[in-house]
Amino acid sequence: MEKFLKSKSAGFVLPFIATVLLFIVWELIVIIFKIPAFNLPAPSNILRATIEFAPQLAANSLRTLWTTLAGFFLAVIVGVILGFMIGYSKVAYLTLYPLLVAFNTIPKAAIVPLLAIWFGANAIPAVVTAFLLAFFPIAVNVALGLDTVEPEMKDVLASLGASKVETFQKVGWPHTLPYIFASLKIAASFAFIGAVISESVASNAGLGYLIVQATSDFNVPLAFAALLILGLLGVVLYGFFIFIEKKVIYWAR
């Protein structure tokens, strides 16, 4: 057992078993308590819906995926730049930080109708909402990363006469990378949430849109199928970042 837990496959096998068990229990509960499908569809029912509506699910998943990724990449660019600004400049920190916190507190669901008015019920509000949810954790983590460089290390560099650029290049940037990766994993989930919120309020496509449509048609199995795909996409994206992280910051322990 010990040996298995240390092996690479454990990270795949265990969650897989847990998922299968969950579905079995779920199926049994639905059968035993005779729960109607429009309340809680059984996994077998969801699977049937997935196959039946495969083209719609695929098209809408693709839409959600690209709006999420587009918003996410915007968030990475803006978040990293903002993070470095508030991390390196006292003025930027004092000016921007309270604004960022205030902005982050505003529920993004409340902004979506506005976005729909400005941009129409299309992909743009989803991209913007994904971006709005995702950039904050990135910016905060980058700033935190810069802030946690050991004072001794700063002294060592200062005593060598290192310029600001050299300090950033040799210490600031690599030191911040683990913080950036930690935030990317959170931000990726946030971007998904943002895109789906937006799609469910104002859109013409996407998984969020599909879920709202399906539930209003009482096609609850289809709604669940969309939810499960959403979860799956999130896990895949998370795994992707862990993979990249291990390649880039192999030294971080």
Next chain:
Amino acid sequence: MTQTITDNVSIRSALAEGSPLLEFDHVGLEYPFEGSMRRIIEDVHLNIQPGEFVSFVGPSGCGKTSILRMVSGLSPAPLGAIRYRGQKISKPLTNVGIAFQNPVMLPWRNTLNNVMLPLEIVPPYKHEFGQKKDQFIRMAQDLLSTVRLQDFQKQYPWQLSGGMRQRASLCRSLIHQPEILLLDEPFGALDAFTREEMWSMLQALWMRVKCVAILITHDLREAVFLSDRVFVMSPRPSTIIYEVKIDLPRPRTLEQEVSDEFNHYFSTIRSHIHHN
């Protein structure tokens, strides 16, 4: 590598015949505290000759670390002046090496590349880094073998023990052949056995480079073992209350530590330490 060092030493001593490398001219330090200025350091007045190893000892909180920060120019002396080759130190010097109690290393670099960091930043090395990289690697390997880390060049900091990291950080502080080596309780976090081992290694490193070394320490044996001169500081507002020249032959060995002479130095210094 050995050749370049000896050349440098002879040039240095020729340049600085008789004149001190560092002059402390009535140096003082004060901090604002509850509305008034509180004196931390008062009237420290002394000279340090080229190639000298000196230690500052004293009770904790007496501003020993501040002395290093003033010498390095990281926070220049607010009262009086410290002069380096006659020039008042008012901004960070670039030809110093620093090692702290916390042997900070860059976790994304292996030992060899950590040691070579100063060569990427300090002129003239940084301009030659491309062409002379092989030579620089040999310089680093040379220092690492002096502290018996030659087999750990490719290891990352998390794979090293605390003592090994401190040895690597000593090599890093010396690779650019600084004229002044500043040591802020470098072995304070190590166990007694490792610490004594480190003394010998530091001595070996220093005897190769022969720069000025300024050691801040709580450990009086460490000060006696390593120094040419030991300065004892009083509690705050602190000043130099006792100075002693350690006339023990070099290289000093751990056996000497039990000699009467050594113990005499130790107990004399000990008798001058007063607590707050």
